[in-house]
Amino acid sequence: MDFPAELKRQIARVERGLDLHVPRGDTRPARLHTAMRYSLEAGGKRLRPVLVLAAADLSGAPGEAALPAAVAVECIHTYSLIHDDLPCMDNDDLRRGRPTAHKAFDEATALLAGDALLTHAFLLLATAYAPQPALVQNLVRELADAAGSRRLVGGQMEDLLAEKKPDATSDELEFIHLNKTAAMIEASLVMGGLVGGAEEAGLGALRRAGRDLGLAFQIIDDILDATADSATLGKTAGKDAQAGKTTYVKLHGLEASHRFAAARTASALNALESLPGDKAFLRMLVAAMAARKS
Numbered sequence: 001m002d003f004p005a006e007l008k009r010q011i012a013r014v015e016r017g018l019d020l021h022v023p024r025g026d027t028r029p030a031r032l033h034t035a036m037r038y039s040l041e042a043g044g045k046r047l048r049p050v051l052v053l054a055a056a057d058l059s060g061a062p063g064e065a066a067l068p069a070a071v072a073v074e075c076i077h078t079y080s081l082i083h084d085d086l087p088c089m090d091n092d093d094l095r096r097g098r099p100t101a102h103k104a105f106d107e108a109t110a111l112l113a114g115d116a117l118l119t120h121a122f123l124l125l126a127t128a129y130a131p132q133p134a135l136v137q138n139l140v141r142e143l144a145d146a147a148g149s150r151r152l153v154g155g156q157m158e159d160l161l162a163e164k165k166p167d168a169t170s171d172e173l174e175f176i177h178l179n180k181t182a183a184m185i186e187a188s189l190v191m192g193g194l195v196g197g198a199e200e201a202g203l204g205a206l207r208r209a210g211r212d213l214g215l216a217f218q219i220i221d222d223i224l225d226a227t228a229d230s231a232t233l234g235k236t237a238g239k240d241a242q243a244g245k246t247t248y249v250k251l252h253g254l255e256a257s258h259r260f261a262a263a264r265t266a267s268a269l270n271a272l273e274s275l276p277g278d279k280a281f282l283r284m285l286v287a288a289m290a291a292r293k294s
Helices: 003-021 030-040 047-059 067-085 107-128 133-147 152-161 170-195 200-227 239-243 248-252 254-272 280-290
Strands: none
Touching: 003 047, 003 067, 003 280, 030 067, 030 107, 047 067, 047 170, 047 200, 047 280, 067 107, 067 133, 067 152, 067 170, 107 133, 133 152, 133 170, 152 170, 170 200, 170 248, 200 248, 200 254, 200 280, 248 254, 254 280
């Protein structure tokens, strides 16, 4: 397989889906929808929606059946980035190589753009899969759980509470990473499997792979924040240390963090092996996520 070409093809599917399933920038009120699209169209790796599409393809989803689910996931992810960058949270000026939404527009518009992306994700699932009510229920439940108070939002809360905390524990760090980051990566694979009609065993394997992949992804994020520059990352480097955040690098050091990331990546690959079908692209994607430099 030509992995770079296949990844480019999958990202192009996501871009088409965003254009198709998100209101145009000139939709009234235009400032709100322009801000939504500004953040969505800033680029990024599109890893979460690509994981949705790849899991759906592996599970036998027809055509572009998984595209609305992939877009819904990217809407949630982008909303979380907009809110994470706000002055009351991380107060960051740079995201995906461009000024953050509150810098490009204003704080109130950025807040509302994030709110609108969050709610649009569930409207999209409810409308795009309306002829399959059981699928709607499962997709909404999966995404709402991953994005809710016990997972993504809860992880964000624990992350804030752990700032400048000198006695933060490994258990607290695990909770933050499992929920702030891994929850949405796990949901991406499971939602793709749901659209493809995967059986319970397959969904379980996708969930395990997503959990380990998400942990590896966040550990690598911690490493990159400590070692890369802002131009490479497309966001402000060194923010974790400056804010006194609890990270793998802070608690365990760089060498151990690299080992933890490698172990979680191997575990994710092992979980994928139990799935039927051609897993070449998913395996290569996991490996690429482990080797990323930004």
